[in-house]
Amino acid sequence: MTAVLSDTALHIDGVSRFFGTGAARVQALDNVSLDVRSGEFLCLLGASGCGKSTLLGLIAGLDAPTTGTVDTTGRRTGMMFQDSALLPWLTAGGNVEVPMRLRGIRRPERRARVDELLAMVRLAGMADRRPHELSGGMRQRVSLARAFAQEADILCMDEPFGALDAMTRDLLHDELERIWRQTGVTVIFVTHDVREAVRLGDRIVLLSSRPGRVAEVFDVDIDRPRRIDSTRVAELATRVTTRLREEVGRHGH
């Protein structure tokens, strides 16, 4: 699958996005350019109002840029949200099945794939549970399986672990890292948690706020698997946080 595709998974060139018109016109993104390698784990980091979710929406094709281009180089995108956003009237398995139903995949094949994907997120045997019968962390894993059911080459994640407790989040970092390495998917991971970004990312793109611009790009040169409480993660997180504070501080005047 990836053999025929180019090495660059995502090419963002001079993207700006405005909302509203006239005096109420707000600029969310200002001339953002970014290349993401195939199979890369990229974290988009920024304070409130940096347009990181807007950028993710553009990548996922939910929205179009005002100027500039977003080129997913023929790859499919899948999306995961902060709230697991499972459809409450369907079971876990039913939720994972929806993207496949939308693509017209036949029932036996869908069922087999659902079992496979739920096993991947280590929820085998939970297909018949309803979302309210699962814990928050489990719901997010169902949501992850659903994103994979889109056969996405680029996985867009919008603060997916933001609402979870620290213990669950820590374990889900391990899970996500494992699945990412296993599948070779390209991940664009939006977060405002610096440590989380350092824990997970190959690169961290720090966005400034109002409008969102690329302020700095950090390469995370720490061997995997990492632990969020390791010294090297903490060191880099301190550097990134310092830079983030500078960016936020500019809005205080």
Added chain:
Amino acid sequence: MATEIDINRGGPARAGVGPRGEKLASADGLDLDALAGLDALDIPTTERRPLATRAWSATWPKIGALALFLLLWQVVVWTGWKPTYVLPGPWSALREFGSRLGTGHFWDALVRTVVRALKGYALAVVIGGVIGIAVARFPILRTAVGSFITSLQTMPSIVWFPLAILLFKLSEAAILFVVILGAAPSIANGVIYGVDYVPPLLVRVGRSMGARGFSLYRYVVAPAALPSVLAGLKQGWAFAWRSLMAGELLVIVPGHPSIGADLQNSRELIDAVGVMASMITIFLIGVVVDAVFNVADRQMRVRRGLVAEGNSAVRAARGRGKGRGSEGGGDWPRDDDSGGGSSGEPTGGPYLESRVGVTTSAE
């Protein structure tokens, strides 16, 4: 399957040891167990009481309320406030109702009334549904007729009868016309509100999965709107039934016995026992239909996690169900909900509850 998921557990060579001597492989193995353990702790527990207990606890308050009502009725009769040929006691009314069950006339009337109701209601569902979908879909239609639908809904259906009788004479068509006018606006409004209150996040999810146009409606909007649609259907039935009863009292088609015609007939003959027997019939039909709607509504809420076993959300919020603390956890504070609870209620839960509440309270 197992080989696929255990990649990390069996892959210390790949995982390696961190440059600073972090024991990554073993940490990995531990974390796999930790996740399974956390799942086991996190998963919300459900308990079901035995069927007989649930049936009894659902039934006895109803029996009690009914008994109390009959007693009050009897007490009023005993006071001699009105002579018994105007206000008969409950026993004579129930006896009359029982004896009617054996007559062919009663069943003819019952069948005609129920068929009228179902026919009118079915047409109202189709018409109201189509109008509702159209108004929800096209903003221009909403601007044009959206507020008229609500005004129409609040009009007492009985005021349509003079026009209906002029248009259709004393005929089945006149009754049907008013029943449809009574029920369709509620059903249309149920659909419109349902679509309006679909959580935007779910629409975004649908779109991110590739749903567009019709498929977005089929997989996301329609099921998300269902609670409100169901509330509209229920309210529509209430209006249809009231309109029909008003219609059967006013529009008596010769040779067509009906419950309403019987009721009117009994009044004209000053047959108070007959009046009461007819009203018992009308009441019982209402009870049966209400039970059907409640079963549908409850099933939907249970599926969506909007009902804790035997509890409404309100009751669950006031305190835990009986006997939960005793199982396993002893006197420790039970925190088995904290994982699920902290990350939010089932999507759209509170909204769905309130939506249903708002629509039905308009009855």
